[in-house]
Amino acid sequence: xxxxxxxxxxxxxxxxxxxxxxxxxxxxxxxxxxxxxxxxxxxxxxxxxxxxxxxxxxxxxxxxxxxxxxxxxxxxxxxxxxxxxxxxxxxxxxxxxxxxxxxxxxxxxxxxxxxxxxxxxxxxxxxxxxxxxxxxxxxxxxxxxxxxxxxxxxxxxxxxxxxxxxxxxxxxxxxxxxxxxxxxxxxxxxxxxxxxxxxxxxxxxxxxxxxxxxxxxxxxxxxxxxxxxxxxxxxxxxxxxxxxxxxxxxxxxxxxxxxxxxxxxxxxxxxxxxxxxxxxxxxxxxxxxxxxxxxxxxxxxxxxxxxxxxxxxxxxxxxxxxxxxxxxxxxxxxxxxxxxxxxxxxxxxxxxxxxxxxxxxxxxxxxxxxxxxxxxxxxxxxxxxxxxxxxxxxxxxxxxxxxxxxxxxxxxxxxxxxxxxxxxxxxxxxxxxxxxxxxxxxxxxxxxxxxxxxxxxxxxxxxxxxxxxxxxxxxxxxxxxxxxxxxxxxxxxxxxxxxxxxxxxxxxxxxxxxxxxxxxxxxxxxxxxxxxxxxxxxxxxxxxxxxxxxxxxxxxxxxxxxxxxxxxxxxxxxxxxxxxxxxxxxxxxxxxxxx
Numbered sequence: 300x301x302x303x304x305x306x307x308x309x310x311x312x313x314x315x316x317x318x319x320x321x322x323x324x325x326x327x328x329x330x331x332x333x334x335x336x337x338x339x340x341x342x343x344x345x346x347x348x349x350x351x352x353x354x355x356x357x358x359x360x361x362x363x364x365x366x367x368x369x370x371x372x373x374x375x376x377x378x379x380x381x382x383x384x385x386x387x388x389x390x391x392x393x394x395x396x397x398x399x400x401x402x403x404x405x406x407x408x409x410x411x412x413x414x415x416x417x418x419x420x421x422x423x424x425x426x427x428x429x430x431x432x433x434x435x436x437x438x439x440x441x442x443x444x445x446x447x448x449x450x451x452x453x454x455x456x457x458x459x460x461x462x463x464x465x466x467x468x469x470x471x472x473x474x475x476x477x478x479x480x481x482x483x484x485x486x487x488x489x490x491x492x493x494x495x496x497x498x499x500x501x502x503x504x505x506x507x508x509x510x511x512x513x514x515x516x517x518x519x520x521x522x523x524x525x526x527x528x529x530x531x532x533x534x535x536x537x538x539x540x541x542x543x544x545x546x547x548x549x550x551x552x553x554x555x556x557x558x559x560x561x562x563x564x565x566x567x568x569x570x571x572x573x574x575x576x577x578x579x580x581x582x583x584x585x586x587x588x589x590x591x592x593x594x595x596x597x598x599x600x601x602x603x604x605x606x607x608x609x610x611x612x613x614x615x616x617x618x619x620x621x622x623x624x625x626x627x628x629x630x631x632x633x634x635x636x637x638x639x640x641x642x643x644x645x646x647x648x649x650x651x652x653x654x655x656x657x658x659x660x661x662x663x664x665x666x667x668x669x670x671x672x673x674x675x676x677x678x679x680x681x682x683x684x685x686x687x688x689x690x691x692x693x694x695x696x697x698x699x700x701x702x703x704x705x706x707x708x709x710x711x712x713x714x715x716x717x718x719x720x721x722x723x724x725x726x727x728x729x730x731x732x733x734x735x736x737x738x739x740x741x742x743x744x745x746x747x748x749x750x751x752x753x754x755x756x757x758x759x760x761x762x763x764x765x766x767x768x769x770x771x772x773x774x775x776x777x778x779x780x781x782x783x784x785x786x787x788x789x790x791x792x793x794x795x796x797x798x799x800x801x802x803x804x805x806x807x808x809x810x811x812x813x814x815x816x817x818x819x820x821x822x823x824x825x826x827x828x829x830x831x832x833x834x835x836x837x838x839x840x841x842x843x844x845x846x847x848x849x850x851x852x853x854x855x856x857x858x859x860x861x862x863x864x865x866x867x868x869x870x871x872x873x874x875x876x877x878x879x880x881x882x883x884x885x886x887x888x889x890x891x892x893x894x
Contacts, residue, residue, distance in 0.1 A: 313461065314468055317609060318521050318670070319689030325561025327617040330426060337365060337429040341422035341470075346613025349418050349470040352382060352457050355449060358425060359385055366432035369440060371395035375448070376498025379479045382453040384498050389431060389447065391440035399444045399506055405634045407626065408508040410448040410499065413484045413515070413590070415455035415474030416463045419606050420514030422470075423619035424449060442631035446506060451495045454479035467516060469612025485513075486763050488593035489802060490814040491727045500730040503599065509637065510630050511601040513590040514619060517608045520570045521687035523668035525610040526557055526618040529567025530602055531595040535584045535656065535703060537797055540640035541600050548636060549602075549629035556625030562618045563668065567605055571700060574685050576672060579698030580665070584656055587801050588809045596798040597732070598644040600637060602626070645794035648711075652800050654807040655707035662698035669694050707806060711796070712889035715803045716744065717787040721886070724811055725787050728802065733795045736788045745780045746892055750805050750885040755821065765815045772805060772885070781888065805885050812885060820886065825879055827872050836871040846874060 331346070332338050339358065340350040350358065363370045369389055373396070376384040390398045399406055411420025424447045430436040439445070450456045458475035467473070477483050478493055487496045503511070517527065533542035557564040572578040585592030585603070594601025604622060606615040630637070671690040674683050717724055717735075728735050755770040789799050805812035840847040850870065854861045860870075872878055 313471075317466065317468060318687035320468075320609075320611070321523065321670075321689060321691065323525070323561070323610070323614050325614070325617065327560040327562065327621050328613075330430075330617060330620055332426070332429070335429075335433070337362060337432060339422060339425045339429065341425070341616060344471075346611070346616065347469055347471050349422055349473065349612075351459060352450065352453055355421065355456075356383075356385065359387065359449065362425070362428055362432055363387065368393040370428070370432065375502055376494045378454045378494050380454045380457075382457070384451065384453055384495060385449065386502065387428065387445070387447045387449070389428065389440060389445040391444075396505065399446070402444060404444050405442070405510070405630045406444040406446065406506060406508045407510045407512060407630060408446040408448075408499075408502065408506065409512045409514070409623070410451045411514045412448075412450040412452050412456055412474065413495070413513060414476045415450065415452040415458070416467065416476055417514070417516035417606075418450070418456070418470065418474060419516060419612070419615045419619045420512075420604070421449040423514075423616045423623065426616075426620055427623055439627055443627050446502065446508060448499070448502075451499065452478050452484050453495075464516075464608070466518065467608040468610060469615075480764065482764055485515075485590055486588045488590060489587050489809040490763070490765070490811070490816075491730055492764060497730060500732070503597075504730070504732050509600065509634065509641075510626070511590070511594055511599055512604065512623075512626065513601065514604045515606070516615065517605045519608075520573060520576055520685075521609050521670040521672070522565065522607070523670060523691050524563045524565025525607050525614055526562055526604065526622050527565040527567050527607065528553070528602055528604045528622070530591050530600075531584050532582070532701070535701065537596050537653070538598050538640075538644040540643045541598065541637070542595070544633065544637045544640045545600060545602065548633040549626070552629035552632065553622060553625035556628065557618065557621050560617075560621045562614075562621055564622075565607075565668065566665070567603060568699065571698075574683055575674065576669060576685065577694075577697070579662055579700055580667070581658065582663075582699050582701030584702040586809050587798065593798070596801055598641055598794060598797075600641065648792050648796060650711055651708050652711050652797060652804075653705050653708055654801060654804065655705075656702040657704040657706045658700045659703040660700075662700050664696040665699050667694040667697040669697070707808075709800065709804050709806050710891065711791050711800050712748075712804070712891050713791060714890040715789040715791075715799065716747065716781075716783050716888040716890070717789070717803075718886050719785045719787070721816075724816060727811070728789065728799065731795065731798060731802065733789060733799045733802070734793050736790070738783050738786050738788055740784045742783045742786065743780050744783050744888070744890060746776055747781055747888040747890045748774050748776050749888055750774050752820070752883040752885070755883075766818070767813055768815060768818065768821075769813070770805065774889075777888075783888075803887055804889075805887075817885065817887075820881065820883055823879065823882060825877075827868075827877070829868060832868055832872055832875070835875060835877075836868075839871070839875060 363372045371388040373386045374383045375386045388395045456474035487493045533539040536542040554564045569581040587593040591601045591603040671688045671692045677684040750772040753771045758767045801807045
């Protein structure tokens with residue numbers, strides 16, 4: 300770090316650029332342990348620091364050694380930089396994986412540090428696990444099994460700096476948002492490019508948790524809430540029965556626990572206009588590239604925690620501990636009704652599926668605990684900016700625009716058929732927990748549809764390491780039987796059928812197609828010479844009067860086409876039997892009737 304940066308920081312103060320703080324003192328401060336065999340680095344620093352990877356893993360080892368019967372340590376994956384991704388398995392009777400899988404007790408999967416600068420969950424879960432290990436909280440494992448991943452993005456965790464997040468109060472040194480390849484793990488839940496998310500998929504497949512908790516810190520505006528959390532709301536969820544249980548049974552218990560300990564729980568919302576809070580809130584509905592959007596489609600109850608970045612690190616970590624206490628009680632008290640909702644969603648087989656939404660034009664209204672702000676003309680930005688003043692203000696009717704508008708609906712095929720040339724797609728489907736059937740020799744299907752790309756546009760810059768593509772399609776029933784020997788079949792009348800549709804239907808914005816898994820269909824690899832095409836096309840038009848009339852009509856009505864010799868010959872070439880039949884054809888076939 301340059302000396303000029305150090306001097307500037309000293310002059311300005313590390314957090315002097317941030318809005319003034321509301322005063323806080325909560326009962327949860329009693330959770331802190333000042334001295335003891337397993338006092339965390341967070342506690343030793345009076346709530347300001349979080350340890351690096353090496354010290355974190357050393358504490359994990361001490362934690363497991365302190366309670367080897369109830370705690371087991373697993374390596375669930377390895378990062379791109381060859382760091383181990385660890386998970387602590389905590390059960391009352393011990394036994395690790397086998398005990399969890401064969402137990403009727405609810406199981407919670409908690410992950411921290413998917414965005415490694417947002418590491419609150421690590422230090423909170425260390426305190427909670429420490430209290431279990433030392434016998435202070437014997438009640439927890441009597442209620443639930445715990446799977447705890449203290450750092451998911453281990454490479455990003457070690458890109459540590461005091462300057463990684465300009466709008467976050469602590470820890471003093473924090474990790475980075477993306478991993479060693481600059482990929483955002485919480486945009487990877489469909490394409491599965493990162494070792495961290497692939498590891499989490501394996502954990503979910505093996506342990507089948509009842510509840511999945513993903514702990515983050517916000518990037519947005521100032522408000523009174525210190526712990527916000529959410530999930531796709533029941534009116535916009537693909538698993539509404541699950542969302543209703545989270546809304547009506549779990550959330551009240553979580554909120555009660557937080558309020559009792561001096562924290563202010565709030566809804567997971569964002570701001571429509573960051574320069575003018577009063578313009579209203581954005582009610583986000585997560586798509587499956589995100590943890591909670593993926594969980595919604597998977598039928599796995601998933602809660603996204605977004606602690607408020609402008610609150611001090613100590614307050615946020617203590618709030619996370621209390622949040623988990625509320626989650627544990629809420630799940631233990633309502634596990635039967637939640638499992639019934641999961642079963643109901645697994646049995647629901649939609650004929651149509653919403654794959655894309657947009658914000659409503661007309662808002663709903665909610666009560667909201669905001670922070671007073673003023674607007675001013677900034678000489679730096681040349682724009683009106685907002686300055687938060689640190690004073691609480693309660694909005695009785697603040698507009699909120701939910702993503703209620705349905706933008707794209709698709710018909711759900713009964714089956715998808717994947718050619719054997721795409722084993723990486725099959726591997727990813729199986730990681731998603733989607734059942735894939737390899738078809739035997741002499742397998743034939745008929746009345747299957749294929750999507751043909753009619754128009755397309757690639758992104759001009761890469762996003763998450765990929766050039767995404769948007770396309771329009773014509774869907775055509777193939778006139779002949781198709782030999783699918785050695786192909787792979789996915790049936791949507793299965794518990795993961797909705798997720799499979801989002802992954803395999805090319806019109807879905809988070810499909811494998813949209814993420815570029817099939818970009819080779821846009822390539823032309825055989826060519827034509829006009830000296831061969833011209834005489835062949837002349838004979839073809841002579842033998843096919845309807846085609847000849849269509850060609851003449853296009854020349855008469857489309858002057859650009861008429862004056863483009865290359866376009867004219869391309870039109871003719873596309874109608875010859877020599878043309879590449881796979882060009883611009885989505886190779887995954889779809890069956891909308893019994894086969």
